[in-house]
Every structure is written in C-alpha cells, then in structure tokens.
Amino acid sequence: MAVTERDLLERLRASVADRMAAHAGGDRLDAAARRELAQRYIAEELDAHARQSLHDGQATLSPQLEAQLAAAVVDALTGAGLLQQLLDDPDVENIDANGCDHVWVRRTDGSKLMVGPIAESDEQMVELIRRIATEIAIGDGGQGEERGIDRNNPHLDLRLRGGYRLHAAVSVCARPSLSIRRPTLIATDLAELTARGMMDPGLAQVLHAAMVARLNIVIAGGTNVGKTTFARAAARAIPARERLITIEDVFELELYDPVAHPDVVAFQARRPNLEGVGAVTMSALVRAGLRMNPDRVIVGEVRGDEVIDLLKAMTQGNDGSFATVHASSSAQAFGRLAMYAVQAPERLALDASAMLISQAVHMVVHLGQTRDRARVVTSVREVTGCDGRDVISNEVWTPGPDGRAVPATPLRAATLDRLEAAGLSARTIDQVGW
Structure with missing residues (x-):
C-alpha cells in the first residue's frame, strides 16, 4: 500500500475509532453489533471522502480500493486486524509471530514461509492481542469474555471462533510473541487419514476395529504431529449410542456431532484467578466425569x-477410553505416563505405576513426521504385561524406511480374536501379513 494510501487508512481508522468511542452504549455492544457499527461508520467516512475529492477536483478512490480500506479498518477495530487475512486463508495451519514484523506461517502442505507484519509496532500488536481476547475469544460458556495480558499476567491462552487456539506472551520475552493453531480435519475419519497417506489401509482397519472392540489406546507423539486430528478420526469409529466425556486443558477435540456423537460432555480445565483461587484441575475433571x-x-x-x-477409569469399566501424550517414541510413552504417576499426590512407586499402566493400556499409537514433514503413524505397540518397573510391549508396527509404520510383530491371538469379533476381516489380517 502506497504512503498516501497508508496515511488515508490511518486517518479513516482514527476517525471511525473516535466515532465508535463516542457512540452511546458502544461499550456494551457485542462483537457482531460493534462490527456492524464500524461498517456503517466507515461507509459514511468513505462517502464523505468521495464528496470532498469531487469538490477539490481530485480523483475518487476506485471501488476496489474503497473495499480494501473498509475491510482493513473494520478488521483493525473489531476483528483480528492484519491477522485476519491469515485466519481467513484455509491453507494456513499455524501462525507464529515473534514481534509485530517477524511473522511465520506453516501451510497445510508442510511449507513454511515468512509473511508481512501483523501490526505497525509491538505496542499495537499487544493491543491487537487484547482486542482479540475481548471480542473474538470464546469463553467457558461459549461467549466472548475479557481476559487480560500484562506484566502481572504475561501469558494468555484462548480459543477463538472457528476453533483456533491462541497463545500469547508479553514481558517474559524480548518482544511480544503470538502463536495460533488452526484445527484441521474436524470431521475426518481413519479412512480419510489413510487416503492422505498417514497410514496404510490395513493399519487403519486394525485401529478402527480396536476402537469398536473398546481397547484402551494412548496416542503419542511430539508437538504438531496431528495427535488431536488422529484422536478425532479414531473417535469416529465409536458407535453413536455411546456417551463420551472429554477432558482437556483447552477445548480442541470438539467431538460433539448431532449424528456421529450426539451424547458428549466436554470439560475444560480452569486456571486460578489473580487471587490464586478458582482453579479446576484436569484430575478433578476426570473424577467428575466418572x-x-x-x-x-x-x-x-x-x-x-x-x-x-484416567488409568483407573480404564481398568474399572470404562473400556475404550483413550488419551494423547507427548512422547518422542511409542516406547517412551510408557515412561511419560509413569513419570506423571510417580509425581502425582499418590506418589506411586515405579513398579506400581508400571503395573497400573500395563493393566489399563492395550495399545500405544505413535505419530511423527517424515523428512518431507508429512504427518504419519510411525509405530504401534501392544502392551503384554510388566516386569518390575518396565511395561512390556510388542511393536506390532515399526517405522519403515520413510518413517511410516510397517507391519512387524503379530498381535497376540487373544487381541486378534477381539478385533475379529469387532469386525476386522480375516482378509485384512492376511494382507497385513500375520
């Protein structure tokens, strides 16, 4: 945008901002009403600018430029500002801003590139984050709610309309930082993930049968490898008649569907307020959900x-439960679960933790990325027991040359019987090579 256009944009933005601030009851309007008000005022300002240009004998703005200016002003005052075009781009998956002008996006094809600034300055970037928190965040009851970020509250976690997950930080980093993750493949299933190359058809059919057979599964992997997407897809195999309780730190699973999953209660943990009270932990929510x-x-x-x-629930009648966990391999997932168990208030010993894990978990599915950053299932383990502090398992699918899981050790006969009873065909078992 040329300098004169930039000046005009700023002048229009300031004028509309002043009018909105002076509007009676403007501070009580919801986000939709504020946007409608901003659109009306910018239209009036653009009309006044056109009349003044004609009076002065100057060329009027083109319809395309007027539309561009109007969208920029409305987004700046009621939406996500310069972020909005990135949020509206369906091919953008992640947005990471290290300051207002050092902005990276990762696209759905795995590519990463640097884009233009999201604000004129770091100070404006912080104001943008605060406005997003106030106007387009989703609160506990599904409505926008004001949440502060400042030196005393340097971190902010939000879920935005459209399911975006936002984390921002100020004062604890050299420049304000912002990360936004877009949910992908909300209504997908294992067949679609197979078509996208995440796993081979035989593995997808085995995992589908494992969900129907109510095996307890841990979905493991690093950051941004698709654990939540895989969890949603796996859940599509669960019969619609079943009642699901989901527990999350931030809402992401979004399993409710009037046809596929009509009976879902979704819990979200809550952090303490500034006085240090009001927290609701994940552990408390699991107990409540039971x-x-x-x-x-x-x-x-x-x-x-x-x-x-969770592990107790898996052993006490809630078969078919599952969870995700950060782990760099399928084998490491057991160590992560044990570490959390020994650090809990119950202070389980490592051998007791191993026994509980081995009794609760039937399978671990590990996700990773190939060298070209494709998200794939890399490994599947079947739990077979425990030996002292160690959970014993067979790696039934192991990473192949490109990182994708390939068949290795056969599943135990008892497990195959359960899967066949849940609909896994003998032909699929033969194709897998067992």
Missing part, C-alpha cells in the same frame, strides 16, 4: 496427575 455415566473417558492431553484417575 460420575456422569460415561461409556468412555477421553483426555485431550495427559500431562499431570490426572493420569492416575
């Missing part, structure tokens, strides 16, 4: 003492 007649309990990401309540 009192709500669940058929399955699903934990979005295990990262603390909630692991003990």
